[in-house]
Amino acid sequence: MFEKFLSHDVQYLRSSEIRDLLKLTEGKNVISLAGGLPDPSTFPVEDIKRIAEDVISSKPEISLQYTPTPGITEFREQLVKLASLRGITGIDPTNTFATVGSQEALYMTFNLLVDPGDYVAVEKPTYLTALNVLRARRPNYVGVPLTPEGPDLDSFESSLRRLKAEGKRLKLFYVIPTAQNPGGTTMNLNDRKRLIELAEEYDFLIAEDDAYGFLVFEGDSPPPLKALDRSERVIYLGTFSKILSPGLRLGYVIASKEFINELELLKQNLDLHTPSLTQMIAAEAIKRGVIERQIPIIRKTYKEKRDVMLQAIEESFPKDAKWSRPVGGMFVFVWLSEKFDTVKLLEEAMRRGVAYVPGSSFFYDYSGRNTMRLNFSFPSKDELRRGVEILGKLLKEVSA
């Protein structure tokens, strides 16, 4: 009786495979390499507690009251400071916007920019939940293959040239230049500059997802595209989920004032504003240097865990498998030989006590059936070793 009441848009909503998977592993004795949760030992619990107390006691008329849609001024000022740590300069608080996690920023950006049939470029593979939002907008996709160095810009430029020859136009490239999820790649500075030039030449916008920008634990983190952006083409999406706490659900956008205005209009309809309390907590965490103190701790933790996972993979995975060696972030991506189907394999893996995300979820066209994403941020080192070992044994059996 209920179906007839639903809007047509509902058919384009896809459940997040990761979330459905997490449900299956709940309460069971399964080592989950499937999730994307930060290591809770990296949460600065005492600092957040003290800050929460302070902002509630000293400024209840802000932290507990309705506040302006784009964000609280004190928070936006601190976002300018945080952005400068990533090399983004020449902006002021009115170039910033507070969102309920960077997920809301993705949702709003795609809703404001993408109509059905518009051409949108995405990396192959790319962040699954961004793909789910994008799918609801029904674009035409331009797939940009991921190389070990990041998106293949030669291939991308060919696609741009072909589109142009056909009288079509790319509107937007959604890209994760640093510690790509799931691919684990990081673009070099030259490629970043070239991408900005392509955007200018072919007149498209870039949505830059910098979720892991602060989590580069090996070598330097190259500046985000936004730091190289001279023509306000880059919409920068950031998050506190990986550097403070995901439970605050706090993200932000840095963009042109024109785009910030559009975000404000949509956000008035969506949820009026991002919670005042979480903005005030994050503002103080930046002001008091909590985040700057925390970043090296998180990097060290994740580097150690990555090393444990890479070594375990090296020891137990089939010889013809390939995998990323991420310099940051929370994931290793694995390419198995073509005969594997990681979707089909998942049930048996879970029966043996380990979960992963089948890689095809990260491809807009559901290709990449021989790939998988493994998370190293949340499991303990011992779980990482055991989980990878179980998985490796299974893969070798199937391989044989």
Place this chain on the structure above:
Amino acid sequence: MFEKFLSHDVQYLRSSEIRDLLKLTEGKNVISLAGGLPDPSTFPVEDIKRIAEDVISSKPEISLQYTPTPGITEFREQLVKLASLRGITGIDPTNTFATVGSQEALYMTFNLLVDPGDYVAVEKPTYLTALNVLRARRPNYVGVPLTPEGPDLDSFESSLRRLKAEGKRLKLFYVIPTAQNPGGTTMNLNDRKRLIELAEEYDFLIAEDDAYGFLVFEGDSPPPLKALDRSERVIYLGTFSKILSPGLRLGYVIASKEFINELELLKQNLDLHTPSLTQMIAAEAIKRGVIERQIPIIRKTYKEKRDVMLQAIEESFPKDAKWSRPVGGMFVFVWLSEKFDTVKLLEEAMRRGVAYVPGSSFFYDYSGRNTMRLNFSFPSKDELRRGVEILGKLLKEVSA
């Protein structure tokens, strides 16, 4: 250069008149009767501080971590308890859903249910920001005039009969049965029962906005429609903004499990989940009885302020003006004689030091040009007296 990148949907986004107004009054010496802010003296600051400390210290792995999309189990359990205080029984935690303010619940509900051209009924007048969300869905409207007793169900039934005769069907009635915003009306029990029967007979859903259900300060608060709902037609929208703190941006939905599942799918795209910290704070505030202690305090505060406003209106408004005598909520609605245009009058009112919301913003067809909404929850009693006096003087001048 930027316009060409925007999606077609953007044209249907309307800025909230209230928010734009608030901006105009910012930093100026204007008494604002325009807002909808709770009285911050009713925030249980010390309780919230202590609870925040406790939930951060004792359960950081929940309050600071990613949590399930529909809401944290502990919070959903407490929502069942809170709902029972409003007479809603026979539900369990899986009938509840946590949202970023009830605004997000409105946004999701209208997006899940309303396609362009669908018939949707709204009260005339009704909550402006709900109208703005609805406008973006481009429905056909069925206007239900507001009488001093609430929506005119005779008129509504005629509309339903006419639609049916034309082979059309109403899909949804968005209604605020208790302490209506802006009209200040409260439906009696008989009308509530009759509305449920109409929904069953004509096969439509009801989105019940109960934002002010706990804020009835005169007589008893009749049970919400959801408490009378035998066929799961009512989608109940609640909020903590009026009973705890709006800065938490925390709302909730109570509905059939089928509808909760649809909310979950959309919310995964929208923002993954409502902040864990704010859910944990509200759960504890219910569990510790903070909200039950707070409700009588808020009621007393608002009753006193309403009385001050009503007396001031009585003393200074033109004799041919009519106004609501709300038994709850935060607003008085005023009908002036037909010659008034409250949109045009606003500039002069603000020049003289008082702001209000022109009533036409609350009518889907922008009628009601002779009406205005006055807020009594936020201004001090002295401001209420002075603000109404300035306004009354202006109205009498124009009247003369």
